[in-house]
Amino acid sequence: MDEELENADEQQTIREKRIEQLRPYQYRKGQTGNALGRYMGGISGKERLKRMIAGMNDEEFEEWCEGMNKIDLFKMAEGNPQTDIESGGKRLQVFVPEAVAKTFNIDANTDPETGGSNQE
16 A cells, blocks of 8 residues: 555656646746737638639539538538528417328327417
């Protein structure tokens, strides 16, 4: 048991020495890791990609798009679909076709919240 305690003390001493050696190289509070920031005239990867695509002819672009996911191509053309749509407090009614309702065992004419009819 004494040997384990001595070993633990030795390990703790080694850790403390390492911490003390590294202390001058640690970031100080409020200091960024890249004090100079991006160099003047530097462009982002997104901007580089935009410029590369803009410089392609039709054949090069078609070749570049080959094998890309259709969703990614759509997002590239139209931007990401809007995901923060709110109903504005209104109740949304969704009418399920009879075939789909049967497939998923849903009563197409019943409101799942109230058990009442969706049809007026």
